[in-house]
Amino acid sequence: MKKIITSILAAAAVFGFVSCNKSSGKSSEVVVKLGVTGSVYEDLWEPAQKALKEQGINLKIVQFTDYVTPNNALANGEIDLNGFQHRIFFATEIKNKGYDISLIGNTFLTPLNVYSNKIKSIDELKDGDVVAIPNDVTNGGRAIKVLESAGLITLKEDAGFNPTVNDIVGNPKNIVIKELAANTIPSALNDVTAAAINGNYALDFNIDPKTAIVKDTLEDKEYWNLIAARTADLKDKEKVAVYDKIVKAYQSAATEDVYNNKFSGYYIKTGWGIDELEQYK
Known part of the structure; x- marks a missing residue:
């Protein structure tokens, strides 16, 4: 396991485009901050990070130590995306706290x-x-x-x-x-x-x-894990295009190899055939 990134940045504007330097011919780079809970996510997202780097997207992993903070940080603009929760937790957070955040992609099902x-x-x-x-x-x-x-x-x-x-x-x-x-x-x-x-x-x-002395065999759709974004950001076609690339980079054979080979199939891909961003494109 890689070391957990210990700091959580609370920058005012965390989604930004690095200006294109036309004189040097360098391409612009998009920086996107993704909130997660636990160092395992750094392994799960490593293939996507590498693939996205080649597309000019710098996906930065921001670690949180609990399940309460990441949605609050997303809603407040401290991060751009998060990917740590299943659907029922997500729906409950929105209902109880009024967060204006939306599902943009599915990741995996994992047992409790x-x-x-x-x-x-x-x-x-x-x-x-x-x-x-x-x-x-x-x-x-x-x-x-x-x-x-x-x-x-x-x-x-x-x-x-x-x-x-x-x-x-x-x-x-x-x-x-x-x-x-x-x-x-x-x-x-x-x-x-x-x-x-x-x-x-x-x-x-x-x-x-x-x-495990009891294996969790619940496969309900409500337990599918997901990637979330601020709903307001989904009105921006440019951001939607970037988020679409991030979802597709995660939903890849390379990620599935990590599921199966590094974690012995402990993670199961779910909902990868569903384009959750389709309505925003």
Whole structure:
């Protein structure tokens, strides 16, 4: 894993075109800042960065340490794009915080598995054992559904797509569900019996997905990860053209090779055949 870029720049104008120097014959360069969460994204985006460089686009990766900040930074113009979240989280953020941001491309589906440093099988869970899940609504809801699929809990019939702990009506093992910030769960793994850990954080902490005691098999479209941009920027045809190149550079055989070879197929390409920018072109 490459080192995480530690600084987040809050420049007033972060999307800009370097002036064309006609006397020297140099081509102009477009600088685009992409917000992500976790060093794994630097590996995932490396092939696209190289391909875009040849097209005069300098795609800079800006690291964030949580899931809350990247959408706020995008909406406020501190970055140009972000690529860290799935659709249901994205929709919830827009609904709750009023962000005027839009989906422009699809990336991958990644599981939210359950891991443990104390037991080898989910069957070893005992009465009162603690299982940690993310405390944000969407990833927490997904984790609850994973626990349900493993037979650990049952939910109300009308729980809906994104359940909460209040929707649990059956808990035969009397497990204690502890809600923690998603980025802190890997470091708390020794303090709980088991934990549902988001894929990017699991990889950042070198947690092998093959060691999961519960595999997330949910393939709903709502869990597709995406690339987002400010809606206002999509009125600018020139920016849309640049963003289209960025999406296409990511959705490439080179990126899929990283999925399959570097991460053993842990990431699964999803929605690459859908042109989410078509309406803005």
